[in-house]
Amino acid sequence: MDPITKPKLKFSTIVLVAALGVVAATALYQAKSNGLLSSKNLAPITNNLQTRTVVSEENAVISVVENTSQSVVAIGISQRVVNPFDPFAIPKTQDSTIGTGFVVSDKGIIVTNKHVVSQAGGTYSVVTKDNQKFEVKKIYRDPILDLAIVQIDASDLKPLELGDSAQLKVGQTAIAIGNALGRFTNSVTTGVISGLGRKVIASDPFGASRESLDDLIQTDAAINPGNSGGPLLNSAGQVIGVNVATTDAAQNISFAIPINSVKSIVDEFVSKGSVSRPFLGIRYRFISEDVAILNEVPQGAYIQEVVSGGPADKAGVRAGDIVTKINGQTVDSENKISDAIRESAIGNKMELEVWRDNKTLELSATLEELPSE
Numbered sequence: 001m002d003p004i005t006k007p008k009l010k011f012s013t014i015v016l017v018a019a020l021g022v023v024a025a026t027a028l029y030q031a032k033s034n035g036l037l038s039s040k041n042l043a044p045i046t047n048n049l050q051t052r053t054v055v056s057e058e059n060a061v062i063s064v065v066e067n068t069s070q071s072v073v074a075i076g077i078s079q080r081v082v083n084p085f086d087p088f089a090i091p092k093t094q095d096s097t098i099g100t101g102f103v104v105s106d107k108g109i110i111v112t113n114k115h116v117v118s119q120a121g122g123t124y125s126v127v128t129k130d131n132q133k134f135e136v137k138k139i140y141r142d143p144i145l146d147l148a149i150v151q152i153d154a155s156d157l158k159p160l161e162l163g164d165s166a167q168l169k170v171g172q173t174a175i176a177i178g179n180a181l182g183r184f185t186n187s188v189t190t191g192v193i194s195g196l197g198r199k200v201i202a203s204d205p206f207g208a209s210r211e212s213l214d215d216l217i218q219t220d221a222a223i224n225p226g227n228s229g230g231p232l233l234n235s236a237g238q239v240i241g242v243n244v245a246t247t248d249a250a251q252n253i254s255f256a257i258p259i260n261s262v263k264s265i266v267d268e269f270v271s272k273g274s275v276s277r278p279f280l281g282i283r284y285r286f287i288s289e290d291v292a293i294l295n296e297v298p299q300g301a302y303i304q305e306v307v308s309g310g311p312a313d314k315a316g317v318r319a320g321d322i323v324t325k326i327n328g329q330t331v332d333s334e335n336k337i338s339d340a341i342r343e344s345a346i347g348n349k350m351e352l353e354v355w356r357d358n359k360t361l362e363l364s365a366t367l368e369e370l371p372s373e
Contacts, residue, residue: 061190064175064237069186070129071103071160072230074179075112075136075150077122097185100178100230101126101150102239104162105270108134108154111262112229113244114141117148126152129186140275142265143370145257146213146244148229149269160231162266163238165217165258168193173235174219176243176254178227191221191252199334200245200255215335216255217241223254232256278346278367281310282317286334298355300324300331315365317354324360325353341367 076097099116103109110126117124117139124136134152141148172193180187195218219232223246232241241256268275284301292299301323306313317323323331326340327350340350344367352363 060173060235061175061188064233064235065177065188067237068160068231068233069177069188071158072129072177072186073101073103073110074127074185075099075101075110075116075229076125076127077119078125079119079122097127097179097182097226099182099226099228100243102177102229102231103157103159104266105159106155106157107270108152108157109266109270110150110152111242111266112148112150113242114146114148116229117141117150124150126150128157138273140269142275142277144277144279145261145265147242147257147262147265149266149275160233161238162259162263163234163236163240165240165260168196168217168240168258170195174217174221174240175233175235176219176221176223176227176230177233178223178230178243180222180224180226182226184226187224187227189222191219194218194220194253198255213244213255213257214338215258215261216244217258219254219256220252221254222246222252223256276346277370278341278344278348279307279310279370280337280341280350280365280367281307281312282323282337284323284337286331287322289332298322298324300355301337311350311365311368315352315363316361317352317363317365318356320356322355323352324355325351327351 074097079096098119099112101110101112101116104111117136118141124139126134126136128134132154134154136150136152138151139148140150170193174191174193176189176191178187179185198216198218199214200216217232217240219241221232223230223243225246227243228245230243231239232243234240239259241259242262243254243256246254265275265277282301282303283305284303287295287297287299287302289299303312303317303319303321303323306317306319323337325331326337329336329340331337344350346367346369348367350365350367352365354361354363
């Protein structure tokens, strides 16, 4: 076999290649000298792609903040206070920012948390981003959700677009805007949706009041005292939740009420100026299938308390009963009863199958209007 040999270049070919190289090098040098070619144009393509990705993500958040922050307001209270250690002291008016809200209608209607406007003996006000101050004329406090709707005399406010919390996915971007600590107005924090369908027991800083909140959105976007009632937004600038609670036992765990739970209440308040909601008058704890098997009881809703004189009380429901079916549907999830009530109307009948003392009872309750707070 003949040995493999490399082809030899002719002398004329070598001269031609060398000449072309000199011409190319001269052209590059002149282009750079004349400012036509900067050193950054020579950066690796990969780095440019990474930079563009980061800038794109930042611009999305910036765009959301610029388009929505003017619709986020501070909610404050004015109270007459007296120095308890000076019996001759003159009462003084003290103003303080206690929470956040966001505009949902150009009729001056604003959503916030119930606990933000729950103090008695004060006058509530709303302050916009451009420092316009309005006195609150009307307040609706929802007895079930930690939700309130306030109305002011303003017609030039821009409402935020409400999204669809049923389409949320764990891991998607979440943006919170609010008045952190009541001092840092329009503070922006970002994170992701950490979990869905959470249940928490919320209380005030002194533990004086406790409230069970169901079906919440969990996020790692920082929500501090003062952020309560502010919007949780997606990357399209739509409201997906109402910021409601945080935890002092861990970091980066905060919660928001899904906006789909709020929409019908807002729509009714906008159209009628008030809200009417049906209620059954029970407080219960869900018994899952495994717990039911261990305790040799049926799966369902264990009745912890019955509101005296309420629909369930009138129908014969008693504390200690287990509701196994409602309107023919098995109570197989924590929200089955609350969903059935929310989807019904005042005056509708709720057919209940109740387990009591190893017997099954058929009871019928008529929903009544939930008293507002």
